[in-house]
Amino acid sequence: MVGIVVVAHNTKLAEGVKEMAEMMANGVHIAIAGGLENGIMGTSYEKISKAIEFVCGRDGAVVIMDMGSAIMTTELVLENLKDDAVRMADCPLLEGTVRAAVAAANGSKLEDVVAAAESACGQKKLA
Numbered sequence: 001m002v003g004i005v006v007v008a009h010n011t012k013l014a015e016g017v018k019e020m021a022e023m024m025a026n027g028v029h030i031a032i033a034g035g036l037e038n039g040i041m042g043t044s045y046e047k048i049s050k051a052i053e054f055v056c057g058r059d060g061a062v063v064i065m066d067m068g069s070a071i072m073t074t075e076l077v078l079e080n081l082k083d084d085a086v087r088m089a090d091c092p093l094l095e096g097t098v099r100a101a102v103a104a105a106n107g108s109k110l111e112d113v114v115a116a117a118e119s120a121c122g123q124k125k126l127a
Contacts, residue, residue: 002104002113003029003055006097007048007065007074011035013093021097025105029055030097043073052077052086060085060110062100064117066093087114095120 004021008014014034021030031051036042048063055061063078063086065071074088087110089096096117103116 001027001029001057002059002100002108002110003031003057003061004097004100004104004113005048005051005055005061005063006030006032006034006093007043007051007063007070008032008034008093009041009043009066009068009070011039013066017094017097020094021101024098025101028101028104029057030101031055043070045073045077048074048077049081052081056083056086058085060087062086062104062110062113062117063088064091064093064097064100085110087111089114089117091117091120092123095123 006014006017011034014032018030031054033047033051100117103113
């Protein structure tokens with residue numbers, strides 16, 4: 001099963017996104033990398049690396065980030081990791097994570113989980 005990593009500037013935000021996704025897709029491997037080690041807002045190279053290592057099995061992992069340094073730090077982690085089985089998804093944090101989790105729970109392949117997450121980009125909330 002494809003694993004999912006949620007990267008956010010705040011631990012509570014990452015935990016909330018994980019909780020929502022797990023409600024929609026039970027059994028999916030989701031790890032979070034939220035905030036810095038000392039609990040303040042920010043992004044941590046080490047937390048992102050450990051989260052990827054935790055969820056990335058033979059099927060790979062998708063990393064979904066909130067903004068700014070979360071994206072830049074994740075790019076650096078992946079550059080150093082040099083693993084084609086770990087991909088970033090360009091999508092809204094919550095909606096993309098939920099869609100990715102549902103796709104992963106249904107046994108989708110890595111590229112399909114990324115596509116599911118990214119399909120949230122054009123989602124209209126109001127008619």
